[in-house]
Amino acid sequence: MASIRALVSRSAKLQQFAERSDEKYDGQIQELVASLRQSLSDQTLNFAANDPAVLDNFDPAADAITYLILLRLQIQTLQESSQQKIPTALLPSGTLWPKAVHYIKGFNPVQVRYVGNEWRQLIELVAHAAQSVSQPLLATKIIRDAMLRLDPSCSVFTSTHLLFVRLCLHAKSYGCALPILDKYICHFPGFTERGLSKSSPVLCARHETSAAFITARSGLSAPLTWRDQSRYFLYGGMIYMALKEWNKASHFLELVMSMPSLGPISMIMVEAYKKWVLVGLIEAGKLRPTPKTIAPNVLKIYQSIARPYLNLAQAFELGDLKRLNAEIDAAVQIWRDDNNMGLVSQVKDSLSAHALAGIKKIFAAITVSELSGQALSLPDNVEAAESEIASLIMSGSVSATLVHSPDHPEATRLRFPSDSALSRSSQELQVQNKLENEGRILEALIEGVKKRNQVLGLGPEYIDHLRMAQNWGASGDGFAIMGEDTGLEMDEDIMGDQT
């Protein structure tokens, strides 16, 4: 018990330093981490290795490091004795599960920056434990909240991002993923710190960006490859699709399709392209223009592999229901193998709305009975056709109004208002929403550009460039390029090349 008292008092001492300067707090945390790790290797913490009740002496919000080290020790001990990666005690009905959940729900986000590896491993273990009993839902919300607690901006891509979206997909808990998916990712560990590493920031200090403490060396993320990024955006796109947020889904899929590729393209990219074709049909009613960031040779590969999808798109764009059905029937096995059957049926369902949008370009008004002949996917029965059109209008898929005639049900007219006839307030609302959205994107982008500019400015390539510039007798001008505005211009040039 004396040892527990010592641990408690050492952890309490740390709290006193939290109020003082960052440097002193940093020193104390580092000292605590080093001594706990030393105790682990000396096996002097073994008295606490088998008793979950020991953890009750610590509060994750104040003693995040000690609690985590002891919890990991207990898990490790059980792993070794049971020869299981996920010991029974860590399963949701086990004795350690509530301890792990209690920790994840309330850990001190500053202290865990010093024990990144242990923190990440605990998150991974909890996720695997929930999955191993086919209840991934048990881990989704707590992991999401833990990610937001560690880094409220979630702007640094980590292995936990991928783990989390995968878990949400397994749990069919799509809405739960939005607070993470809706955040803009501006940094990737391993690249960002190349410029920042020389200054080695004080981890516990307040930082402008979480990229200062979520680094490749921090352990808060496992090593990542471009495949992990592709998977994250593909899974994220799939979550947006499940929630029918087509525009965001399309954006995520485009990120996957546009991944730079030197060698052969990956199946993840092809999968994203196939889904992107279908999402474009549902959302825009046509095959969207491919992003210009995709190399022509890569696009050719996509097009040859996804031929049935392009045939489907062609039939859809023609508004030819018969041909669309034929294309769908001809490739049923392909849609099934690709897990795209649901999307394909939604493509078919959206044909009426897009056919009506096409008719709007020709007619100002038309009767429903005349329309049944035009828009081929509407039912033959006039009342059923009207009901379907009314549903499309009510859901906002079609901008039109219905006008009943006094006598004849067949004479119900569909009127398409001109854009100028749209109410002023609704136009203003649309503009307002668009501006707000653009504003948010711009703000995130500018922050990202500022950081990237700083990183590039401190990077070895840029230093070499400066050295060369000095050799050419242009000394003194070099640092001006590091200014904020110049960096933005440079970025605009890059964007200019792409458009």
Added chain:
Amino acid sequence: MEPLPFDKENIIKVVASNAPPSQLFEILSQWESDACLRSAGSGSPETGAGDPEMLCLYYTGFFFAHLLTKQIPEARALTQRMPETLKNQDSSLQNCLTLLRAIWQNEHTQVYQILRDLPWPETLQSLVKRYESFFQDQTLIAVSNSYEAIRPAVAAKYLGLDPQAADKADPSIIQKFTNCGWTWNSETRLLHPSPITVPPTDPQPTSGIRETMSMLGNR
């Protein structure tokens, strides 16, 4: 704030409360992990493992909270997350599935029938009524913006009123529509809906634009 303990009494209290839909959703969503654990068999000693009655009450209430917050795709996902055994055994959860299908397919008449005629647990009656009223209001707004002129029987069908009585221009039904700002033309026997604009949640609709523009200006 510490969430309420997950028990039958609290569930009944929450689903019968008049809490705003978003708050109702928030409280119920906090219990989903508990429900998931309980359904796996780790029930409390008092209620026993599983406690299907309490779980069905919870899942049905949570399903309606999704509907009240207009999260239809998420409501569908919830029905996929519900434990299979409960879904197959409990009539109120099966009613939820039927209701979801009707909402998904825009079958207004069926929606009212399911809400009014199918058996719902006594403890959920107020929530079911609340959703019926919500659905009616949402449909009224949608019909008002979708029709310039509409026959009373069709309007009545959308709003869960008696289409036969409406077809005969029953004054009490016509009055229900005219009370909403619609006009009644007795010669053509058509109702003329007045478009309903839902006020934005932001009390100053242009403040967002101002903030965004000032932000752009700062750059």
